[in-house]
Amino acid sequence: MILHADMDAFYASVEERDRPELVGKPVIVGGTPEKRGVVSAANYVARKYGVHSAMPAVTAHRLCPQGIYVPPRIDYYAEVSAQIRAIFERFTPLVEPLSLDEAFLDVTGSEHLFGPAVEIGRKIKQAIRQEIRLVVSAGVAPNKFLAKIASDLKKPDALVVVEPDKVQEFLDPLPVERLWGVGKQSSKVFQRLGIHTVGQLRQWPLDVLQARFGTSGEHLWKLAHGRDDRPVVREREAKSISHETTFEHDIADLEVLRAWLVDLTEQVGCRLRRHGLRGRTVQLKVRFCRLLPGHPLPDAAGAHEHHRRAVADGRRTALPAAPRRAPAGAAPGYGRGRPGRHGAGSEDTVRRGREGEAEPGGRRGGREQGVVRRGDCSRAAL
Numbered sequence: 353m354i355l356h357a358d359m360d361a362f363y364a365s366v367e368e369r370d371r372p373e374l375v376g377k378p379v380i381v382g383g384t385p386e387k388r389g390v391v392s393a394a395n396y397v398a399r400k401y402g403v404h405s406a407m408p409a410v411t412a413h414r415l416c417p418q419g420i421y422v423p424p425r426i427d428y429y430a431e432v433s434a435q436i437r438a439i440f441e442r443f444t445p446l447v448e449p450l451s452l453d454e455a456f457l458d459v460t461g462s463e464h465l466f467g468p469a470v471e472i473g474r475k476i477k478q479a480i481r482q483e484i485r486l487v488v489s490a491g492v493a494p495n496k497f498l499a500k501i502a503s504d505l506k507k508p509d510a511l512v513v514v515e516p517d518k519v520q521e522f523l524d525p526l527p528v529e530r531l532w533g534v535g536k537q538s539s540k541v542f543q544r545l546g547i548h549t550v551g552q553l554r555q556w557p558l559d560v561l562q563a564r565f566g567t568s569g570e571h572l573w574k575l576a577h578g579r580d581d582r583p584v585v586r587e588r589e590a591k592s593i594s595h596e597t598t599f600e601h602d603i604a605d606l607e608v609l610r611a612w613l614v615d616l617t618e619q620v621g622c623r624l625r626r627h628g629l630r631g632r633t634v635q636l637k638v639r640f641c642r643l644l645p646g647h648p649l650p651d652a653a654g655a656h657e658h659h660r661r662a663v664a665d666g667r668r669t670a671l672p673a674a675p676r677r678a679p680a681g682a683a684p685g686y687g688r689g690r691p692g693r694h695g696a697g698s699e700d701t702v703r704r705g706r707e708g709e710a711e712p713g714g715r716r717g718g719r720e721q722g723v724v725r726r727g728d729c730s731r732a733a734l
Contacts, residue, residue, distance in 0.1 A: 353469035354584060356491045356499035357459040357476065358438065362393035362453035366432055367422050369485050378403070378419045383615065385413040385421075390611050392424050398506060406597055408608050426619050427626060432484065439479045443472050448584045454503075457494055458584035470513045477511060479669035494519065496705045498582035501530055518580035524551030533568060536602070550576050593629070595619050596637065 353633045360367065363381040368374045381391040382405075383389010401416035404537035412419060434454040440447045446458035459472045473490040480488050491502025493514035502512035502522075514522045521715055528534055528542050528550055547553050554576040561569030574580070595616045603609060624631065 353459055353463070353492055353494060354499045355459050355469060355473055356478070356493075356496065356503045357436075357457065357468050357506070358489050358491075358500075359453035359486045360489055360505045361393060361395045361399075362486075363424060363429055364422075365486050366400075366425075367427060368395060374420060374422075378416050379422060380409070380412055380416070380419045381424050381583070383409050383421075383423075383611065384411040388607065388611050389609065389613060390643065392615070406603075408605075408611075423621075426622055430623075430626075431485075434479060434549070435484055436486075436488075439476060441477060442479075444585060446584045448586060456499065456584045470511070471689055473511050473513075477509075486634075495534065495578070495580040496582055497575060498522070498578055501526070510717050520554070522550075523576070523578055524549060524554065526550045527732035528553050531572060533571060533575075592635075593620060593623050593627075593631070594635075595623075 366689055367379055367381060376397065378401060379395040380398050380403060381394070384456060387409075391403060391405050391407045391412050393405055394412070398412075398419055401419075401421065403412045403416050404717035409421070429452050433449075437447065437449065437455070439458055442667055444457050444459050444462045446461075448456040450456065454495060457476075459466075459469050462472060463469060465474065469492045473492050476489060480486055487509050488505045488508035489507045491499040491504070491510075491512050493499040493502050494516045497616055498514045498519065500521045504516050505509060505512050519634045526549060528547055529539050530549065531553075536543070542548070542553070544648070549557070553572065556573070558570065558573045561573050563569070565572060599614065599618070
C-alpha cells in the first residue's frame with residue numbers, strides 16, 4: 353500500500369506554531385500588497401475569505417483586509433521538513449518527497465512491523481502532531497494516484513483509506529476534474545460531452561477516448577479505472593535545483609508573473625547558497641493551458657518575447673558566487689502545487705539523477721494547470 357502525506361497549510365501552520373498569537377487569525381505567507389507581492393500560502397482562516405496561494409497580494413488584501421502578512425522563511429521550512437522526513441523514515445525507507453510539505457511512502461514492506469497501512473498512517477500523524485506540533489493529512493491506497501486524491505478529500509487532518517476492492521466505489525462519484533491532466537479547458541470539453549464524474553468517463557471505450565483526446569485518452573482511461581503502476585522512488589543525486597508553482601487560474605498579467613519570477617528566483621538562490629552550489633544553466637519553463645482539439649496554440653512570437661524578458665528579469669536578480677559548482681547542467685529554478693498544493697503553499701523540487709515521472713495535471717486543493725508550475729520535477733527544471 354502507498355501512503356501520501358500532505359502537510360496542512362504548511363508554511364502558515366509553522367508560523368502559527370511559532371507565534372501562538374496568530375492562531376485563529378487570517379495568516380498570509382508571502383509578499384505584501386504594497387510591494388505587489390504574491391501569496392505563497394494561506395491558513396484555513398484566510399482561505400474562508402477566498403485567499404489562496406499564487407494570488408496577487410493586492411487581491412488577497414481586497415478579499416481579506418484584516419489579513420496578517422508574514423514573509424516566508426524558506427530555509428526554516430526546509431529544516432522543519434527534514435524533521436518530518438525523519439519521522440517518515442522510521443516507518444519505511446521508501447520515501448519519495450514531492451516538496452517540502454508532501455511525500456509518497458511505500459509501506460508495503462513495513463506492515464509486518466507496524467501493522468496495517470492505515471495504522472501506519474495513524475502513527476505517522478500522531479508522531480508529527482506530538483513531536484513537531486503540526487498536522488498532516490494522509491491518503492492510503494493501492495497506488496500513488498489514488499493515495500494523492502485520498503489525502504486531499506477531507507483536509508485538514510484527514511486520514512482517508514482506499515481499499516483495493518473499493519477503488520471504483522471511491523473514484524466513480526468524484527468530479528472528473530479530480531483526474532490528473534483535467535484542467536479548466538479540458539473540463540469544458542467533458543462538460544459538453546456530458547461527462548461530469550469519473551464514473552461517467554469510465555464508461556467510454558479506450559479507442560473512443562484515444563480518437564478524441566489523442567495520447568491523453570489512454571492516460572485518462574487508466575486513471576478513471578484507478579490504474580497507476582509508478583513505484584515510489586527514493587531521492588537520487590541532485591542534478592538540478594528548481595522551484596515552480598501552479599496557478600489555480602491562468603494568469604496573463606505580466607506584472608504578476610514578473611513578481612512570481614523574482615520570488616522563485618530568490619528562493620532558488622537561497623537554496624543554492626545553503627548547499628554551497630552554483631548552476632551553469634538556467635531553464636525557464638512556461639506551461640500554457642492544456643491543448644485540446646480546437647484549442648489554438650498561444651502566439652509563438654508573443655510567447656518568445658515573454659520568455660526573453662523573463663530571463664532578463666531573472667538575470668537582474670544576482671546570485672552571489674559559491675565555493676563549488678553543481679553538476680553539469682544544474683539549473684536553478686523554483687517549485688500545490690499543491691500552488692500547492694501543493695496545500696495552499698509552495699512546493700520545491702530537487703531534480704534527481706534518475707528521471708522520475710511527475711504528477712500529471714493539476715495539484716491538490718483544486719489547483720489546475722496555469723502558466724507556471726511549481727513542484728513538477730520530471731519534465732524540466734525552472
